[in-house]
Amino acid sequence: MEITPGNIMLVSAVLLLFSVLAGKAGSRYGMPALLAFLGIGMLAGADGFGIQFDSAATAEFIGMVSLCIILFSGGLDTSYRQIKPVLAPGVVLATVGVLITTALMGIFIHEMMGLMLPDYAFGWAESLLLAAIMSSTDSASVFSILNSSGVGLKQRLKPTLELESGSNDPIAYLLVILLISTIEEGVDITGGMILETIWRLVVQLGVGAVAGIIIGYLTVRLVNHVRANNEFLYPVLVIACCFFAFTLTNMVGGNSYLAVYIAGVVVGNNKIVLKRTIATFFGGFSWLVQIVMFLTLGLLVNPHELLHIAVPGILLGVFMIFIARPAAVYLCLAPFRRYTFKAKTYIGWVGLRGAVPIIFATYALMSPAVEHARFMFNIVFFITILSLLIQGTTVTRMARWLGLTEEVKPRHFSGFELPEEVTAASQEKTVTPELLTDGSTLSEITLPPETLVILVKRGDTYLVPKGNTRLYIGDVLLLISRKAEYLKEMVK
Numbered sequence: 016m017e018i019t020p021g022n023i024m025l026v027s028a029v030l031l032l033f034s035v036l037a038g039k040a041g042s043r044y045g046m047p048a049l050l051a052f053l054g055i056g057m058l059a060g061a062d063g064f065g066i067q068f069d070s071a072a073t074a075e076f077i078g079m080v081s082l083c084i085i086l087f088s089g090g091l092d093t094s095y096r097q098i099k100p101v102l103a104p105g106v107v108l109a110t111v112g113v114l115i116t117t118a119l120m121g122i123f124i125h126e127m128m129g130l131m132l133p134d135y136a137f138g139w140a141e142s143l144l145l146a147a148i149m150s151s152t153d154s155a156s157v158f159s160i161l162n163s164s165g166v167g168l169k170q171r172l173k174p175t176l177e178l179e180s181g182s183n184d185p186i187a188y189l190l191v192i193l194l195i196s197t198i199e200e201g202v203d204i205t206g207g208m209i210l211e212t213i214w215r216l217v218v219q220l221g222v223g224a225v226a227g228i229i230i231g232y233l234t235v236r237l238v239n240h241v242r243a244n245n246e247f248l249y250p251v252l253v254i255a256c257c258f259f260a261f262t263l264t265n266m267v268g269g270n271s272y273l274a275v276y277i278a279g280v281v282v283g284n285n286k287i288v289l290k291r292t293i294a295t296f297f298g299g300f301s302w303l304v305q306i307v308m309f310l311t312l313g314l315l316v317n318p319h320e321l322l323h324i325a326v327p328g329i330l331l332g333v334f335m336i337f338i339a340r341p342a343a344v345y346l347c348l349a350p351f352r353r354y355t356f357k358a359k360t361y362i363g364w365v366g367l368r369g370a371v372p373i374i375f376a377t378y379a380l381m382s383p384a385v386e387h388a389r390f391m392f393n394i395v396f397f398i399t400i401l402s403l404l405i406q407g408t409t410v411t412r413m414a415r416w417l418g419l420t421e422e423v424k425p426r427h428f429s430g431f432e433l434p435e436e437v438t439a440a441s442q443e444k445t446v447t448p449e450l451l452t453d454g455s456t457l458s459e460i461t462l463p464p465e466t467l468v469i470l471v472k473r474g475d476t477y478l479v480p481k482g483n484t485r486l487y488i489g490d491v492l493l494l495i496s497r498k499a500e501y502l503k504e505m506v507k
Contacts, residue, residue: 026066030059034306049369050403052306056313068314071380078374081308082184083275087257088301089181090279091294097174098280104351105178108344108362110220112179113150113186115343116335120146123334131327135387144194145391148376149335149398151187152180153369167421168414170358176365184371185223185273189216191375199384222269224277230260231281238287249289250296253282305370312373316396324390328397335398336405340366357417364413368395368402428470428493440499446490458482463501468492 037051059066098105125142128135137145167173193212234256238249257275264274287293321328341363348354348362376395379388414420428443444450453459457468457480470493471478471486478484486492496502 030055030310031306034310049305049309050400050407052309053313053400053403056310057316057318058313059310060314060316060318062318066314068311071315071377074311074315075374075377075381077311078308078370078377081304082272082371082374083257083261084254084297084304085301086181086184086272086276087260087279088297089177090276090281091283091297093177093181093280093283094174095280095284097171098178101171101175101178104348104354105175105182107347108175108179109183110186112343112347113183113190115346116150116339117143117146117187117190119339119342120149120331120335123339124331127327127330131330135327135390137387140194140198141385141387141391144191144198144379144385145394147187147190147194148379148391148395149331149368149372150190151184151368151371151375152366153371168361169419169421170354172358172361172414172419176362179362181276182273185220185270186216187371188272188375189219189270191378195378195382195385199382201384219268219270220273222267223264223271223273224269226264226267226269227260227274227277228281230256230263230274231278232285234260234278234282235285235287238293246289246292247296250293250300253293253297254300256282308370308374312370312396315377316393320389320393321397324393324397328394328401331394332398332401332405335368336364336366336402357419361414361417361419364406365410366402367406367410368399370399373399428472428491439495439497440502441493441495442499442502444492444494446486446488446492448488451486451488455485455487456482457484457486460486462494463496465498466494466496466501469495 034052034055037048037055057063061067061069121139121143124145125137125139128137128142190212193215234253237256238252241249241252243249243252257278260274260278261271265271283290283294341360344359344363344366348359354362372395373392376388376392379385379391382388385391411420426443428441450460453461462468468480471480471484472491472493473487473489494502
């Protein structure tokens, strides 16, 4: 079946519908939704229902746009207050960790391929290329699984993992591009080339970081000063700024993916008009592009080809999951004593591979100089599935087994959020016996100065309280105060 203008909407609707249903069904059994999306794409492809799709360039473009949105959305949800204490270890994991993983995997691939598959005996350049493609943890997978798990993590593990996942794509991308260029030019890897590569990495990361900060602040100023007639135009404006961050950074020689992520962090941590509307839009939009991206990548692979590379795929996957990734984490986090051995073990375990390595593999597919590009693509796809099956399904269980989980207090008023321009604070408070010491009506309880109770949640019922409203143990109060400091003692 070929996708034509006449049936493209029908095919898209069917694929999206089945993806959502499969993701919902899979979550009940601990299967990552992203794995379900990949499976639907593979099922619909040439070896399944027969949809013919073999354009690596199209898949690469869809992946580029999708990653741009996903990284920006991840940045919007990243609290600088939370990542500030883990900034140093996160950056080390995202840079040095990628390099160590690439080196270990490259050595293993170079030696293993020669022994097991003489027909696919890679040189050092191709071995390191395949290793670099697989070196990045996937932000889409990590953000998705952590946010949907509903489990809190001790020792600031969640911000550490999100920071690493959101910021390690750029260095992996640079390594892939540089290694493909080396193969195309037909030159050997030398010490001078390694030093030049390191310098180019530093320059591109530095330019990308600066560009992301500048464009992020410009986006905040622009959005706050535009007087649009329709509030739904503001997310469109932010999307335009997101794409500007990507393209302009690329034009000045910086890393676009890093710029987009940092721009998202800047926007998300500053006061901006209709922040909730913008965040809600990007939350839904990022899920849409994730589904489209994984469906596209699933359509691109031929499942029968994966059977031929099962043995090397399993060996490489096991080495990466149990040796290369943990070794890189232990080495990178050795100077940071705040992380216990269990915490380091968990970080090493949650190194999921997802769409990003597959997208990087399409770069090799588009280069005629990479002799075994199709083999690399299939290997990467196989390892991604293996990673999602082994690591993705055990993210929560591993945290519980290591004793790293903590209770997450549910938000009873999740739909309520004060506008950024309002200089007030809100907080939830559960009614306890101590709170009712002086009486059981609202007028009899002791509140901080300049503080009001605006809503009461009792079971599934919401009440607008009055002074004579009787309160009961277990009721949840929504407090609003002129200053956040007034609420600190109240919510303890």
